Amino acid sequence: MTSRRKVSNLLGLAVLAALRTRPMHPYEVAGLLREWGKDNDMKFKWGSLYTVVGNLEKHGFIKAVGSSREGRRPERTVYALTAEGRAEAEDWVRDLVGRPEPEFPRFKAALSVLGVLHPDEATRLLNERLRLLDERVAAERAGLAALDMPRVFLIEAEYDVAMRQAEADWIRSLLGELRDGTLTGAEAWREYYATGQLPPDWSQPPE
Amino acid sequence: MTSRRKVSNLLGLAVLAALRTRPMHPYEVAGLLREWGKDNDMKFKWGSLYTVVGNLEKHGFIKAVGSSREGRRPERTVYALTAEGRAEAEDWVRDLVGRPEPEFPRFKAALSVLGVLHPDEATRLLNERLRLLDERVAAERAGLAALDMPRVFLIEAEYDVAMRQAEADWIRSLLGELRDGTLTGAEAWREYYATGQLPPDWSQPPE
DNA sequence: CCTCCTTTACTCGTGCACGAGTATAAGCAG
DNA sequence: CTGCTTATACTCGTGCACGAGTAAAGGAGG
Known part of the structure; x- marks a missing residue:
């Protein structure tokens, strides 16, 4: 565990923030973040996205609410924010803003x-x-x-x-x-x- | 590979810098870095130190030049900077200073x-x-x-x-x-x- | 209507970061 | 000299980050 937070990658915070608007599948989240220019604000790596989404689900911050399938493409799981996820996002931001931590540029x-x-x-x-x-x-x-x-x-x-x-x-x-x-x-x-x-x-x- | 550099952890750079003064074993390096206050300048984790030293050796930037043993303590391998290591350190610093890369505080x-x-x-x-x-x-x-x-x-x-x-x-x-x-x-x-x-x-x- | 390129939408493996654990030695108190 | 604490010097396992790879679908040109 990198920090005391269950999911430590900041991309996770962005995902939670995106899911506040509505349930989405991961790729859609990515698109929204891109559109919002978040890929400029934090490290955005495709490989990390799915690991992070998986971990968010594992810890109950988001949950699958169905899956849509078009043609024979891989199934796209749609995730929704849970109450815990909403709380986690708020707490996380509170922490990040309120408490300057040493950084190492x-x-x-x-x-x-x-x-x-x-x-x-x-x-x-x-x-x-x-x-x-x-x-x-x-x-x-x-x-x-x-x-x-x-x-x-x-x-x-x-x-x-x-x-x-x-x-x-x-x-x-x-x-x-x-x-x-x-x-x-x-x-x-x-x-x-x-x-x-x-x-x-x-x-x-x-x- | 996190970046194009063979050893990407910045702790590696500090190790190379420390070994410029004289050959040392890892723990001694750590002590010197502490003394220099480098632990304030970059992430310093014990777990990373030995991985990094190992990788530096694997890539020929440092090499074992002997091992001292006191009593029945674990053997301490002493490492020296190689010519490649010296070059790598310089090149690395050149890169870091000369080219601002986007960071994500x-x-x-x-x-x-x-x-x-x-x-x-x-x-x-x-x-x-x-x-x-x-x-x-x-x-x-x-x-x-x-x-x-x-x-x-x-x-x-x-x-x-x-x-x-x-x-x-x-x-x-x-x-x-x-x-x-x-x-x-x-x-x-x-x-x-x-x-x-x-x-x-x-x-x-x-x- | 076939081929090629691009976009969409992921999966997987490697490799590293790091915390927690371990074991010896040294100091020192009684 | 015996037992306890503190410093020394690592090792190991888990878990994550990330790049490269994959594969289907859509579009566009001939």
Whole structure:
């Protein structure tokens, strides 16, 4: 069990949310999520969908309410939300919103081992990332502005833009500090790649 | 294979980074990572450590260079970084830094299904999250300031603080918009919970 | 009306993540 | 020196994630 939740994959939450509108079969759920752009908000993998639906059923959050069959296609099971499922969805969202949990973005991990690269290369890569982020932020902002749609439906997207923007700003400031030498320890880093010698405190940072 | 990388767990990257200093056995690696505070930067699970080390060896990124034994304790295999491992680590970091990939924070997923809650409850929870975030940011900032240590070693932590801060700011602005009604569609949301009736465009948002 | 491509709708196997369990050793209290 | 707790150092099994594969149906072109 990955967490204390019976079904841990967030796709499960999306499925529950979709089934709030009406009973559906899995593929229909997928279509709706696609239409809602949810595949942009969370990992959406076909393989996971059916496992997740199966688990939701196993734990009583949804139940099969019939199956339609057209021609000789595989039978499509239609699922409906149960009372437990409705409660689970609400509780899950409450948890996710109310309690910030530590997350581990890949970029953070990368920053923590940035020392494996030469400072000049690191700088170059950070500039590259910055460029891509700026582009994407601009594109997404434009996309959002073009879409005339009540903004409540778009808060995740607005959040996303805000976060990317913040990351871009942070990188810009880091690059600034690297440029004008106000980032303490940066010379030691450079030194290491010049002389092959670690400053004494690299393998055991003080305190 | 989760991605195109032979070993996909980021813990593997940390292991490679640690082995750059000198050959070590897995538990020693773990200790070093702890000491470096890496367990704060990425998911660190004991179960994963040994799987990851095994896979790194299988793919030739590290190799056993002997095994020490003390008393009748289980034998401890000491691993060293290979040339391929060194290259892999560098390439991996290059990738992570240079190419922003879409990520799916849990809060983003939560925002995308925020509609399952009553707007008042959502507001309450957002306020709660905001409070916790502000607290944590303050604490981390204080912690960082207290630690007199070259800042190059702390960029991940500084990044983290900046991101949390940005999130807090974004939530504050969202709450503001909810309060003074400048978030379009918010009345429809409220309406739905008052009348039980979905506005016509909930199940199929236009465009 | 036949063939080929695309869309629909899944299934299956591999491989990994991770928590819980285990076993030895070291410290220390009485 | 005996028994208890804490730290050390893993192992193992379950369960899930996910990509690749499959197969029927619909459509479109000749």
